[in-house]
Amino acid sequence: MTAFVLTSASAAAEPKSEARTAVFQNLIDCKGKTEAAERLACYDAAVSSLDVAEKKGDIVVVDRDQARAARKQAFGFTMPSLAMFDRGEKPEDLDRVTTTVVRAYQGGDRRWTVELEGGAVWAQNDDETLGRAPKPGSKAEIRKASMGYFMNLDGQHAVRARRVK
Incomplete structure (x- = not known):
């Protein structure tokens, strides 16, 4: 250890x-x-x-x-x-996380806020529309890009996102 x-x-x-x-x-x-x-x-x-x-x-x-x-x-x-x-061994580069949606809701601006397992909360920060609303149990993949983060929900096209909590 x-x-x-x-x-x-x-x-x-x-x-x-x-x-x-x-x-x-x-x-x-x-x-x-x-x-x-x-x-x-x-x-x-x-x-x-x-x-x-x-x-x-x-x-x-x-x-x-x-x-x-x-x-x-x-x-x-x-x-x-x-x-x-x-310290010690070189840590692995963490450039994406795959997890599960606990709760998702849209604000008045029609952008999604998604609460994930583990307590992280991510907010959509573009105006892209999702074909299907994310729901509890949906698969969420968030990946780091050169100019921010992208979030895929249930395999749909990616939307830009930022972590808020």
Whole structure:
């Protein structure tokens, strides 16, 4: 299992920083101890500090699957702080998401707003007309393009869309 250790405050403030948090660095520094008893005492203290920091919410441990899920959940938003999930292996490029419609409705401007599984909400931002109204259970595919996003609903032609939630 691959894991990341993040600090809630510093990770948000410095998303591109490669520096380790102090509590995690203290654990890593223990491997430099040569005397066995000193090394064990160092590890015990560092693990205890790490455990306390995690319980208080000062750090968060995230495995690769959780990082992938976070990137997928944020698809459609520009969030530079997600770079903290890109350490280690090169992350897969997420250029499209296929999911299911939970709710869809048209506004007074005849444009569709679509709520998807997982809580994402996408709004149509062009004036194209759909042949069939999307309904709960409809398949939605949203893909990233050079100038925005396109949404296909039940295999119909794509409409331009933007994520609103």
